[in-house]
Amino acid sequence: MKKTLIHISVGIALHGLIIAGPAQEIAKKHAAASATELEAYLKTNPKAEDKNDAVELLLMAYDMTGNTKSSAALLQEKFNALGSGADVEARNLFMTTRALFELLKEEGNKKGAQKLLADANKKCAGNEAAAQLAQAFSQMESSLKAPSKGETMDLKFTSLEGKSIDLEAMKGKVILVDFWATWCGPCIAELPNVINAYNNYHSKGFEVIGISLDKAEDKAKLQSFIKDKKMPWPQHFDGLGWANKFAKKYGISGIPATYLIGTDGKIVATNLRGAALEEAVKKHIAK
Missing domain, CATH: 1.25.40.10 (Tetratricopeptide repeat domain)
Structure with missing residues (x-):
């Protein structure tokens, strides 16, 4: 047959x-x-x-x-x-x-x-x-x-928490740049994966930088969400939503949009989902 x-x-x-x-x-x-x-x-x-x-x-x-x-x-x-x-x-x-x-x-x-x-x-x-x-x-x-593998990103800002953040100064670490918002369902669905990767690899040199596309009127909601979900990494927030400074600069048209930066400052992966994020972090931390 x-x-x-x-x-x-x-x-x-x-x-x-x-x-x-x-x-x-x-x-x-x-x-x-x-x-x-x-x-x-x-x-x-x-x-x-x-x-x-x-x-x-x-x-x-x-x-x-x-x-x-x-x-x-x-x-x-x-x-x-x-x-x-x-x-x-x-x-x-x-x-x-x-x-x-x-x-x-x-x-x-x-x-x-x-x-x-x-x-x-x-x-x-x-x-x-x-x-x-x-x-x-x-x-x-x-x-x-939007940036792609092998390219670099230029991120320099004062975080929602009042700290100075400069991606260029963070070379030597593996960094996830995460464009997201509290109103974004898929972003929230992926958040546990980001938190797990951070908790498991932060002590080994893994960092996260959040770029919030929330609007100005939702600032208090954003701050409460970050506290409740125990998200200790820095957040860029200008209250402009889709017109966010870095979202416009990098052509972000959908979220979540994530970029994994290697120790040399270049993008090694984009839009990782689920367990693939932690696998990639583990791989590049070990290099």
């Missing part, structure tokens, strides 16, 4: 059940096994009816295992096959372009990201949604102002 995607999914699920160890490691091993079988499935069944589903599942597996190189290559292949003009499905073009764009941006490949957007604009020419797509791609391009 020909091996189908359903057989692969069931087989991998059963494989995941017998792996011992922490939940995260189980998930990673499960995803790695899924990726291997999905790659084989696509290679032997290049015209399978469920090819699109297989590609999406493979991208999910790559994402869970941190295989950004393979993710980018697969997304580029998917992008190239989308067609152009009236033949291209607008939503598919947008979603594929955005996913590949974010990967390229996080890797610091701004030239590659700009070329992708130029190619995407060519693909959508003649499409009934061309105007909307062009506007979306323009907004994506503006986000390239």
Whole structure:
């Protein structure tokens, strides 16, 4: 019997059940096994009816295992096959372009990201949604102002607590720059991970700098929140919300937005989530 995607999914699920160890490691091993079988499935069944589903599942597996190189290559292949003009499905073009764009941006490949957007604009020419797509791609391009891996940030200010903060003077430490706000649900959801990493590695040279996008009228709420959540790190607060000095300078268009700075003062990772933050901190503290 020909091996189908359903057989692969069931087989991998059963494989995941017998792996011992922490939940995260189980998930990673499960995803790695899924990726291997999905790659084989696509290679032997290049015209399978469920090819699109297989590609999406493979991208999910790559994402869970941190295989950004393979993710980018697969997304580029998917992008190239989308067609152009009236033949291209607008939503598919947008979603594929955005996913590949974010990967390229996080890797610091701004030239590659700009070329992708130029190619995407060519693909959508003649499409009934061309105007909307062009506007979306323009907004994506503006986000390239945000710093990326290998670049530096210039942060010098007086904190909410009245202390002088200078990122340049903190070289030699690993630092997380965290753009956030008390009204931001995803920011609050990630906060326990930031607190855990800080508590576990602060004594070894890990620091956090918060950039609050709260508004002036919420200053008391911000101060109370920081105290209640036991967040001892410095906060920049100018009460301007999205017009925050550093948010504007670095093109921040969504939060949480985080930048992990290595001991040499250069960005080593961006927008780390969950356990990936502490893993990265541990890795760079040890260098």
